[in-house]
Amino acid sequence: MSLKNPVMMPHAGNWHVLSDRVLKGGHVSRDDALAMLESSNDGILSLLDAAFVLRRHYFGYGVRLHVIQNARRGACPEDCAFCGQSRATANAAGNHPLLSADAILEGARAAYRKKAVRFCIVTSGRQPSPHDIEIICEAACKIKAELPIALCVSLGFLTPEHADRLKEAGIDRYNHNLETSENYFPKICTTHSYADRIATAQTAKKAGLELCSGGLIGLGETPSDRVDLAFALRELKPDSIPLNFFDPRPDTRLEHNLKPSAIDCLKTLAMFRFVNPDTEIRAAGGREACLGNLQALALFAANSIFTNGYLTTSGQGYDADIAMIKSAGFHVAEIDYS
Numbered sequence: 548m549s550l551k552n553p554v555m556m557p558h559a560g561n562w563h564v565l566s567d568r569v570l571k572g573g574h575v576s577r578d579d580a581l582a583m584l585e586s587s588n589d590g591i592l593s594l595l596d597a598a599f600v601l602r603r604h605y606f607g608y609g610v611r612l613h614v615i616q617n618a619r620r621g622a623c624p625e626d627c628a629f630c631g632q633s634r635a636t637a638n639a640a641g642n643h644p645l646l647s648a649d650a651i652l653e654g655a656r657a658a659y660r661k662k663a664v665r666f667c668i669v670t671s672g673r674q675p676s677p678h679d680i681e682i683i684c685e686a687a688c689k690i691k692a693e694l695p696i697a698l699c700v701s702l703g704f705l706t707p708e709h710a711d712r713l714k715e716a717g718i719d720r721y722n723h724n725l726e727t728s729e730n731y732f733p734k735i736c737t738t739h740s741y742a743d744r745i746a747t748a749q750t751a752k753k754a755g756l757e758l759c760s761g762g763l764i765g766l767g768e769t770p771s772d773r774v775d776l777a778f779a780l781r782e783l784k785p786d787s788i789p790l791n792f793f794d795p796r797p798d799t800r801l802e803h804n805l806k807p808s809a810i811d812c813l814k815t816l817a818m819f820r821f822v823n824p825d826t827e828i829r830a831a832g833g834r835e836a837c838l839g840n841l842q843a844l845a846l847f848a849a850n851s852i853f854t855n856g857y858l859t860t861s862g863q864g865y866d867a868d869i870a871m872i873k874s875a876g877f878h879v880a881e882i883d884y885s
Contacts, residue, residue, distance in 0.1 A: 584818055730776035766801065854868040
């Protein structure tokens with residue numbers, strides 16, 4: 548059965564043919580993945596239902612909660628067109644230097660009280676300085692001595708020496724997103740390359756750190772670019788794929804671009820689930836802004852969310868997230884620190 552032409556896919560069973568294939572050890576092709584993105588909006592529930600077959604098989608009904616802390620905000624020298632933390636943005640309100648180890652520890656305590664499976668420490672900037680590494684490692688040691696919570700850090704480009712130091716301090720996972728396809732990347736950033744991002748992801752893995760790597764949907768990329776990103780991540784084999792949805796930030800180069808539609812975001816989540824069926828997929832930044840009243844449907848493809856806000860936006864709040872999870876028939880995943 549060919550799925551190259553979305554016009555030829557009027558029946559829900561076609562997507563289930565694909566999910567059955569994947570469950571038997573097969574893979575979807577690039578043409579299959581592109582067909583999902585270009586399919587009729589009328590079939591979104593059928594596509595999500597087939598994606599849910601995979602999500603349920605590998606992750607059940609649990610939703611993993613992640614809490615993120617912006618440990619240093621703003622004044623980044625990179626020129627990523629979408630980012631409100633770049634030095635190029637005019638509004639520096641809310642920017643702050645690196646938090647102390649004790650302040651980061653307090654953030655971890657708050658995350659643990661919310662039953663987060665992972666606490667994510669993020670700093671703006673091209674790469675961490677030796678001083679940054681010392682503060683982050685001090686914080687990690689304090690957190691691990693007190694709390695049974697997994698730790699992820701996102702600090703920019705990574706040297707092998709810094710990666711080893713983070714691993715020794717108890718950091719479990721490193722985040723470094725690819726953001727978009729290799730072909731489209733030069734249109735959103737000129738101060739570093741796609742290859743630089745791949746190199747840091749590989750450096751983290753070589754040090755024995757788990758890898759969190761995903762992208763940002765809605766930057767003006769084509770459906771083919773999204774498929775390329777999904778397959779690049781399948782080759783990279785991250786432990787977690789966060790999918791952010793573009794919510795324009797003031798004073799950035801893309802501030803006047805439109806947000807992706809809710810249906811567009813849901814199709815993309817489903818496609819990523821098919822391409823990376825057994826990988827944690829997170830409905831991340833921009834979830835509320837782009838999915839709106841349909842955001843609970845994201846849980847039928849994604850098995851993870853950020854709660855309690857993002858780097859520069861507040862989100863809908865922890866209580867609303869918990870209510871959404873329960874009302875959709877899911878539950879907060881049990882904490883597993885093994």
